[in-house]
Amino acid sequence: MKPNISTTIGTVELRSCIYNASGPLCATKEELNNIGKSKAGAIISKSSTEQYREGNPKPRYFENELGSINSMGLPNMGLDFYLNTSEELIQYEKPFFLSIAGLSLEENKKMLSKVVDNEFVSGVELNLSCPNVLGKPQTAYDFERTKFVLDDVCKIKDRCFGVKLPPYFDLIHFEQMAEILNQYPLDFITCINSIGNGIIVDIEKEEVVIHPKGGFGGIGGDYIKPTALANVRKFRQLLKNEISVIGCGGIKNGSDVFEHILCGASAVQVGTQLMREGVSCFERIENELIELMKLKDYLDINTYKGKLGVVNSM
Ligand code: DHB
Numbered sequence: 220m221k222p223n224i225s226t227t228i229g230t231v232e233l234r235s236c237i238y239n240a241s242g243p244l245c246a247t248k249e250e251l252n253n254i255g256k257s258k259a260g261a262i263i264s265k266s267s268t269e270q271y272r273e274g275n276p277k278p279r280y281f282e283n284e285l286g287s288i289n290s291m292g293l294p295n296m297g298l299d300f301y302l303n304t305s306e307e308l309i310q311y312e313k314p315f316f317l318s319i320a321g322l323s324l325e326e327n328k329k330m331l332s333k334v335v336d337n338e339f340v341s342g343v344e345l346n347l348s349c350p351n352v353l354g355k356p357q358t359a360y361d362f363e364r365t366k367f368v369l370d371d372v373c374k375i376k377d378r379c380f381g382v383k384l385p386p387y388f389d390l391i392h393f394e395q396m397a398e399i400l401n402q403y404p405l406d407f408i409t410c411i412n413s414i415g416n417g418i419i420v421d422i423e424k425e426e427v428v429i430h431p432k433g434g435f436g437g438i439g440g441d442y443i444k445p446t447a448l449a450n451v452r453k454f455r456q457l458l459k460n461e462i463s464v465i466g467c468g469g470i471k472n473g474s475d476v477f478e479h480i481l482c483g484a485s486a487v488q489v490g491t492q493l494m495r496e497g498v499s500c501f502e503r504i505e506n507e508l509i510e511l512m513k514l515k516d517y518l519d520i521n522t523y524k525g526k527l528g529v530v531n532s533m
Contacts, residue, residue, distance in 0.1 A: 222512040223519045224505065226486050228463050229406030230380035231314045231341045235260030236520055237476060237504055240467050241318035241344060241383065242266070242491035244498070246295050248304055250499060255311030257498035258505055260486065262308060264301045266320035266346045269330055271297040275351065275404070275431035280494070281419060286440020286469075287491040288419045290351045290431040293320060297328050305339035314341035318383070320349050324368055331375040340404065342379030345372060350385070350415030350437045357385045357415060362395055369403045381407030381465070386414050386446045397457035408458070409465040409488065410450040413437025440491035444469025447483070448482045455483025455525050471500075473507025483525035 226236040240259040244250045246265035254262045274294025281288050295301075301317055308315045317340045321327035327345065334340055347359035347368070359365050359382070373380075382405065387393050400408060417438035419428045429436020447468020455464045466484030468477055471492035479487045492500050517523055 220518060222509050222517060224508060224512075225522065226304075228381075228465065228486060229342065229404075231261075231379045233260035233314060235425060235501070235505055236480070236484075236486040237470075237501055237508070238486065238488055239263055239493055239498075239501075240488035241316075241346065242289070242291075242490055243494040248307075251304060251308060253498050255308055255313065258502040259313070259498065260501075261314040261316060261341070262311070263316040263344060263418075263488070264318050265295045266293060266318040266349065267295050267298045267301050267330070268319075268321060269298050269326050271295070271300070278348055278429050279431055279436075280427040282440070282491060282495065283419065284441075286419060286427055286438060286442040287494065288436040288438055289413065290429050290436035292351050292431060293349065298333060302333065302337050302340070305337060309339055315339065316344055316379075318343045318344045318346055320346035322352065322355060324371060325346045327368070328371060328375060331372055335375070335377050340378070342381070343376065344381055344383050344407075344409055345382045346412070348383050348385035348412035349414075350413065351431070353432065357412075359384050360398070362372055362399060365396070366399050366402075369399070373403050379406045379410060381405050381462075383409040384450070384454075386411040386443070386450055386468075388446070393450075393453040397454060400454075400458050400462065401457075405462050407463040407465050407485075408454060409467055410454060411443065411468045413439045413490075414443050414446060417442075441469050441471075444475065444478075448478055451479055451484050452482040452527060458468055470504070473493075473509075473511050475510055476504060476508045477523075478496070480520050480524050480528040482526075485524065
């Protein structure tokens with residue numbers, strides 16, 4: 220029998236638990252259609268603002284064998300474009316998630332109110348963790364502010380809804396954030412966004428590799444997998460069952476997906492590897508996960524989801 224890798228987020232059903240991370244290759248019509256045609260289990264858009272944005276000056280993305288750094292600055296087509304494109308994406312018979320990252324709470328509320336009139340968007344991922352807009356801190360590092368934002372947006376949201384979180388590194392912070400999240404009717408959290416404000420050095424030129432912010436940018440790829448797994452694991456342990464955890468960070472093959480699911484992920488998103496490989500990565504990673512599950516005699520991801528063991532002491 221072929222292992223089942225389908226999943227459900229809130230009431231939204233995905234044929235495959237593997238899809239794209241908001242960010243790479245999901246801003247234009249062509250890119251969104253390409254994800255639609257691929258084996259990705261869902262489509263999520265680039266984080267949208269109300270208006271079109273050009274983003275930061277280039278070079279603004281760089282990758283090496285260990286991962287990536289970016290300071291894109293939210294280049295996107297603007298909300299109306301994504302709402303208008305949502306109808307043509309239904310031909311792919313997979314969920315379409317809209318990511319929104321307004322530059323203010325008022326902008327996020329206005330965008331969410333517009334989604335209410337749209338019947339083709341399956342769910343909304345509210346980005347509380349963009350590290351790359353000058354003068355705008357990552358909302359979810361400010362716990363009071365996060366509560367204030369959730370109070371407001373949860374009054375407006377009318378469908379599958381979750382938040383994209385930055386990585387946390389302190390056990391107290393996981394507890395404080397989980398206590399807040401548990402007070403709201405969220406369907407999911409996505410963790411993690413890139414590790415904010417890292418630097419990659421070009422040794423030959425003795426320079427940083429991206430221009431914006433003097434070279435500081437969000438780190439993705441292999442560099443961040445252990446942090447991503449820890450965030451998935453800790454939030455799965457602390458959050459109520461109604462809130463699914465979507466894993467993101469360092470996924471480039473089937474065993475990375477398996478690790479995220481063991482830590483408690485209900486679905487996973489691929490960022491840096493999608494940028495490297497293009498949308499064919501979804502079919503390859505899916506096949507690798509299925510082969511691994513066959514080897515381990517698992518017929519369904521739910522059989523091992525969250526079941527990561529603890530090593531015995533000697
Ligand atoms: C951008 C980067 C992010 O990590 C994010 O969450 C949103 C936007 C960007 O620079 O475009």
